[in-house]
Amino acid sequence: MTVTKLSEHVSGGTPHRVLQPADWARPVGYSNGMEARGRTVFVGGQIGWTGQCKFEAHDLPGQVRQTLENIVAILREAGAGPEHITTMTWYVLDRKKYSASLKEIGAAYKATIGRHFPAMAVVEVSGLVEDEALVEIQATAVVPD
Template structure:
């Protein structure tokens, strides 16, 4: 069962890789800003695609604690430290996204920032998920 409905106003082109808006109801889960370190808070990868994959793995681990999976994600805000590296890495980022999150396209924003609190972090992502009431 889908946790949400993608919102697409009439006549608008379908966005690629995200949704303009999501309607959802049920049990909501919010993550903190999650970075690409391992469970011991050590950055094993220092490239954006590697950290991005770790962020998604970490996010899925947190969501699983509430019984949620990638199909329940309705919103993500990505904070990246280098727009050029992000654009150059889109193929690897897309591959990791597809492998770990599948064909779920939540409402998303990608924001370039001058730095993150964890100096070695290249990406930090906040996620909102909704588990439908019927699924609980």
């Protein structure tokens, strides 16, 4: 197994290490695994509404952008930033819409999180608690000691 610093793969860097088996194809837009040490910050599932619980976007890329902005705001409260995220789980209502919107979702991701790609999973679900929500994202971050 090859263990390398993420900063060797993308600009901006991170204090964490990417776990990438040497004989595996390199993933695009996520990491297979990450190693981190420090203070753990757990971000509960966030959806695409504002801090005042109002949906301003009604399309998936717009809700993804707002959801990611919500995650960054919560991380900021803990003295953390997007570069500290080690894992994210995305819950989407429609994986076909997700796949069809990857270019716009990628642009929203890079504008909000940057070129930091933690370990991720995307799961299609039959519903979310809020009827207008199209996506929910849960994140974990580790802030170095």
